[in-house]
Amino acid sequence: MTDTQRPVDAPSSTPRQVPDEIAATSAVFYPAGGTLMQKLRLLVGPLAVFGAVIGVWYLLSWRYLAPLLGRDGGAEAAERLRNTLLPYPHDIVSESFLNGENLAELLGGLWLDVKLSFFGLAIAAIIGISGAVAMSQAKWVERSFYPYAVFVQTVPILALVPLIGLFFGFGFGARLLVVVIISLFPIITNTLFGLRSAERGLHDIFTLHEASRWTRFVKLQLPASIPAMMTGFQISAGLSVIGAIVGDFFFGRGERGLGNLIQFYVNRLQPEQLWGALTFSTLLGLFVFVLFGWLRTRLTASWYEGSET
Amino acid sequence: MSTADGSTLVFDSVGMVYPDGTEALKDISFQVSPGEFVTVVGPSGCGKSTLLKLASGLLDHTSGSVNIDRDRIGYVFQDATLLPWRTVQKNVELLAELHDIDAAERTRRAREAIDLVDLSGFEKHHPKRLSGGMKMRVSLARSLTLDPSVFLFDEPFGALDEITRERLNDEVLELFALKRFAGLFITHSIYEAIYMSTRVLVMSARPGRVIAEFEVPYGFPRDEHFRFSPEFAELSGEVSEALRMSYA
Numbered sequence: 304m305t306d307t308q309r310p311v312d313a314p315s316s317t318p319r320q321v322p323d324e325i326a327a328t329s330a331v332f333y334p335a336g337g338t339l340m341q342k343l344r345l346l347v348g349p350l351a352v353f354g355a356v357i358g359v360w361y362l363l364s365w366r367y368l369a370p371l372l373g374r375d376g377g378a379e380a381a382e383r384l385r386n387t388l389l390p391y392p393h394d395i396v397s398e399s400f401l402n403g404e405n406l407a408e409l410l411g412g413l414w415l416d417v418k419l420s421f422f423g424l425a426i427a428a429i430i431g432i433s434g435a436v437a438m439s440q441a442k443w444v445e446r447s448f449y450p451y452a453v454f455v456q457t458v459p460i461l462a463l464v465p466l467i468g469l470f471f472g473f474g475f476g477a478r479l480l481v482v483v484i485i486s487l488f489p490i491i492t493n494t495l496f497g498l499r500s501a502e503r504g505l506h507d508i509f510t511l512h513e514a515s516r517w518t519r520f521v522k523l524q525l526p527a528s529i530p531a532m533m534t535g536f537q538i539s540a541g542l543s544v545i546g547a548i549v550g551d552f553f554f555g556r557g558e559r560g561l562g563n564l565i566q567f568y569v570n571r572l573q574p575e576q577l578w579g580a581l582t583f584s585t586l587l588g589l590f591v592f593v594l595f596g597w598l599r600t601r602l603t604a605s606w607y608e609g610s611e612t
Numbered sequence: 613m614s615t616a617d618g619s620t621l622v623f624d625s626v627g628m629v630y631p632d633g634t635e636a637l638k639d640i641s642f643q644v645s646p647g648e649f650v651t652v653v654g655p656s657g658c659g660k661s662t663l664l665k666l667a668s669g670l671l672d673h674t675s676g677s678v679n680i681d682r683d684r685i686g687y688v689f690q691d692a693t694l695l696p697w698r699t700v701q702k703n704v705e706l707l708a709e710l711h712d713i714d715a716a717e718r719t720r721r722a723r724e725a726i727d728l729v730d731l732s733g734f735e736k737h738h739p740k741r742l743s744g745g746m747k748m749r750v751s752l753a754r755s756l757t758l759d760p761s762v763f764l765f766d767e768p769f770g771a772l773d774e775i776t777r778e779r780l781n782d783e784v785l786e787l788f789a790l791k792r793f794a795g796l797f798i799t800h801s802i803y804e805a806i807y808m809s810t811r812v813l814v815m816s817a818r819p820g821r822v823i824a825e826f827e828v829p830y831g832f833p834r835d836e837h838f839r840f841s842p843e844f845a846e847l848s849g850e851v852s853e854a855l856r857m858s859y860a
Contacts, residue, residue, distance in 0.1 A: 504693035511668055511687060512710040522709075526697045606697045606738040 399579025419547035423482025431490030456488035478550035485546035486539035493535025497528025533599035540591035620794035626676035649795035654815030686760030692747035725753035824854035
């Protein structure tokens, strides 16, 4: 009686629902199985693009920028200008990453932003998930609070930062607040969407067997919300890094994060270190994005239809 | 628990009007006794599914009365409605869990039910890795854990290919022979309706009423010979004609 004509491991034909850009990134960062050779082969494309970008960089800096600037000044002045506009990648590496003192400064800034985005994201997660749960359980909570969640999201964070500075100073707490504000909304909306995503038929089963509200929440709505919730985390994780750096940058005083350092290097005309700070902030953003993508895959790949196995 | 006259499911002049005034069902009376398998055919939108929702209490009827053993209802929906994050085993245990049956007992019942629908060996699979037919079997097994006295089927196999559907039909009939529940089965296929049942009800277009009733006086088990017998063809013709009238 078993319908053996169909292979067991053939997934049923449900449409994949991962947003395209995340699915595409996943192919690079979480290659699905395969031998080491196959995994390496997946890296060929991205590495080639990276090489090409670096090549164009050198070309611009050395072949075009240097001669152009050399025309009406001394060779030394031209070289300084070229270095300010577009320093050679190897100079960036040696100045920012191989010079112990400069590296320590950058790592100190990085560490502050790591702490900021980590704690900020944790607080946003607690507030966001509790908020979404409350909204999913009572319509009036949603009606009362959701507009303000949208409001917080739409207020330009740059306009809020000076106010936050006035109210709370420029310390860790104030910067944390910036991070929480910027990363809260995606967690609320995605979790709320997830909590509502359980099919009607599944709800009918719980109704039919007279499940309590708590049982329905724990056994149906909460697990159903996990894929969307994780997508929210992934978006917010990236935003939390931006929030940390924007906070630093605009407060411009107190302990130095990467944002402060960026401003500092601009003012002191230290282009190599400026690019170094930029690299670190980008890597931090990339790291949290990949981390949460991995976590999402870990939690949902075995069962979620829209998830790559 | 059965009603006074021994029927497990009794509809007595049941009517259903939606709050917006749409009359879905009108004056429906029939009963299903243990060991009876009643199928319902009718034009789409005639309220066939509503009939099952009323029987199960998912919806309230607005007139007449419905009598059913509420604690032992099996209900198989159009979709398998499995919890995707649970394995086959855990899915089958769900209803027993909702009824606070202790862990050892529900594991035992789930094993037995999984065995009955021939899914042994797939306990640890997630629904994602099962075919449509296998998912429906898990859904059947889930209902079986409560040993239903009345089993409601809402076009359960409509989305499956014909071969899988016929195989599942036989499987449901085997369970029926074994458990002798009262079966109420909604379908849009005349052939499925006749093949499965001891009685076929034909419903009219909205508001749905029962406009014809056919006994299917042939024993079980049934097989391909029955499906291609002259009696089957004749009955199909009659039901088909009644169904055509229902559109008028």
